[in-house]
Amino acid sequence: MVEAVSANRLELLQIADAVAREKSIDKSVVITAMEDAIQRAARSRYGSENEIRAEINPQTGEISLARLLEVAEVVENEATQIGLDEARRRNPAAQAGDYIAEPLPPIDFGRIAAQNAKQVIVQKVRDAERERQYEEYKDRISEIVHGVVKRIEYGNVIVDLGRGEAVVKRDECLPRESFRPGDRIRAYIYDVRREQRGPQIFLSRTHPEFMAKLFAQEVPEIYDGIIEIISVARDPGSRAKIAVLSKDSSIDPVGACVGMRGSRVQAVVGELQGEKIDIIQWSPDAATFIVNGLAPAEVAKVVLDEDAERIEVVVPDEQLSLAIGRRGQNVRLASQLTGWVIDILTEEEESNRRQAEFLQRSELFQEALDVDEMIAQLLASEGFSSIDEVAYVEVGEIADIDGFDEDTAQELQSRALEHLERRNAELDTRRKELGVADELSDIQGVTMAVLVAFGENDIKTMEDLAGCATDDLTGWMERVDGEAVRQDGILDGLDVGAEDAEAMIMAARVKAGWISEADLAPEADEEPAEETPAADAE
Numbered sequence: 001m002v003e004a005v006s007a008n009r010l011e012l013l014q015i016a017d018a019v020a021r022e023k024s025i026d027k028s029v030v031i032t033a034m035e036d037a038i039q040r041a042a043r044s045r046y047g048s049e050n051e052i053r054a055e056i057n058p059q060t061g062e063i064s065l066a067r068l069l070e071v072a073e074v075v076e077n078e079a080t081q082i083g084l085d086e087a088r089r090r091n092p093a094a095q096a097g098d099y100i101a102e103p104l105p106p107i108d109f110g111r112i113a114a115q116n117a118k119q120v121i122v123q124k125v126r127d128a129e130r131e132r133q134y135e136e137y138k139d140r141i142s143e144i145v146h147g148v149v150k151r152i153e154y155g156n157v158i159v160d161l162g163r164g165e166a167v168v169k170r171d172e173c174l175p176r177e178s179f180r181p182g183d184r185i186r187a188y189i190y191d192v193r194r195e196q197r198g199p200q201i202f203l204s205r206t207h208p209e210f211m212a213k214l215f216a217q218e219v220p221e222i223y224d225g226i227i228e229i230i231s232v233a234r235d236p237g238s239r240a241k242i243a244v245l246s247k248d249s250s251i252d253p254v255g256a257c258v259g260m261r262g263s264r265v266q267a268v269v270g271e272l273q274g275e276k277i278d279i280i281q282w283s284p285d286a287a288t289f290i291v292n293g294l295a296p297a298e299v300a301k302v303v304l305d306e307d308a309e310r311i312e313v314v315v316p317d318e319q320l321s322l323a324i325g326r327r328g329q330n331v332r333l334a335s336q337l338t339g340w341v342i343d344i345l346t347e348e349e350e351s352n353r354r355q356a357e358f359l360q361r362s363e364l365f366q367e368a369l370d371v372d373e374m375i376a377q378l379l380a381s382e383g384f385s386s387i388d389e390v391a392y393v394e395v396g397e398i399a400d401i402d403g404f405d406e407d408t409a410q411e412l413q414s415r416a417l418e419h420l421e422r423r424n425a426e427l428d429t430r431r432k433e434l435g436v437a438d439e440l441s442d443i444q445g446v447t448m449a450v451l452v453a454f455g456e457n458d459i460k461t462m463e464d465l466a467g468c469a470t471d472d473l474t475g476w477m478e479r480v481d482g483e484a485v486r487q488d489g490i491l492d493g494l495d496v497g498a499e500d501a502e503a504m505i506m507a508a509r510v511k512a513g514w515i516s517e518a519d520l521a522p523e524a525d526e527e528p529a530e531e532t533p534a535a536d537a538e
Helices: 002-006 009-023 027-046 084-090 111-140 208-218 253-258 260-271 286-293 317-324 326-338 347-369 373-381 387-392 395-399 406-434 438-442 448-456 462-466 470-474 498-511 531-537
Strands: 052-056 063-072 081-083 099-104 144-153 156-160 165-168 184-193 200-204 227-235 239-246 276-281 301-305 310-315 341-346 476-480 483-487
Touching: 009 027, 027 052, 027 063, 027 111, 111 184, 144 165, 144 208, 156 184, 165 184, 184 208, 208 227, 208 239, 208 260, 227 253, 227 326, 239 253, 239 286, 239 326, 253 260, 253 276, 260 276, 276 286, 286 301, 286 310, 286 326, 310 317, 310 347, 317 326, 317 341, 326 341, 341 347, 347 373, 347 387, 347 406, 387 406, 395 406, 406 448, 438 448, 438 462, 438 498, 462 498, 470 498
Parallel strands: 063 081, 165 200, 239 276, 310 341
Antiparallel strands: 052 063, 063 099, 144 156, 144 184, 156 165, 184 200, 227 239, 301 310, 476 483
């Protein structure tokens, strides 16, 4: 680089060309860096108080130096300013605020000046190289790249991409996978960040999208968009599940991904160090998709709770270990793939639980309605699960139960209503003890049990309820260590859905004066189209 500032004109341009090619940056950037270096050297020669500009002609390589002087009516600094009269002697058109360029003779660089110039050029070129690298790779996030292992640092693999350097962190490598300098490596770009030491390109071999991209490379139907990968769940290096969907009914998405004699899937398995891959057909029906996701286990029955995105899967006793998988791997991957929380029961466990629920309901009816065990069991076996159902159902539905008549049904309803009144009186006393405002009971859907739940969670005024979010009342799902975990809500167990909870909160906001009824009304452009002619007729 010393030659860059002491060479003849032709050599100067040749050096600029060579550096630009080597660093893959624009030649003008190198010439600008050289100009900056010459300016700094000239300032040290003529004085740092001077405003000096250097220019290199990109065609001839000729260097010109000039001192810039600002035209001023009153000169305060002779190093940077020139009087208006003096300026007009040099240029009759000069005005205050203009700049006059005063040519300077070329300078010979001493050892220190040349060293400083070299540092400036090196730094400018490095900055330009970093910017070029960031601009090139920031738009390549989610691509697969090939590189050569450069070195290993504390378990992190540094990869030479040819026009940049990237890193595969230790936890982004597959387990038991080892690399040596010079090895070829394929990985997925998941992040590109500007950092103090330059742009950092982060690669991964464990990312779910890495597997999806590998399949896109091996399966032409995926690359062409005929088959779509809906979701991927991985236990890197061990096992994975991938859900696929075909947009063409004549193409089997699973078969296309497996390939002739498994050639396509084996190519992906080989790249991922033998990771076993289950390819599953996606279905819009959640139950079907989850059953497919639990393959190879067979499923006897499923029960969905769509609000909580939770599903109960019943499997034959001998299929339990297969459904759960080693260390819970199969059910964990199925849960990640589908986004549902999956509870697995054997047929025996489900039968025992149903029997326990039946006994629990029977005991509830026996105690609350003051009836014998047989009547209580008849109500439970007919599907009644709460005292409220007995109290408010049509009398005829109870009378239709074998062994009951209308008088029996009316008596049971009367006892159920009395029980509810006693329970509500107890809850109201508890509500008052907790200091919950009476006005909250005016909101539709808010029962005494709901009021007590509010009070036990410090919701005591209309403003308190207005400040809640729907999730606060009904609970929410969040990912913890890759698994969907349900967080409890204030009204859990009180049969309040998300829509009901939202309606309560919005009603509270209206009553608290935070919003008006008009704010809740649909927008004018959402009104039915048929109303417009009527308005025109008026």
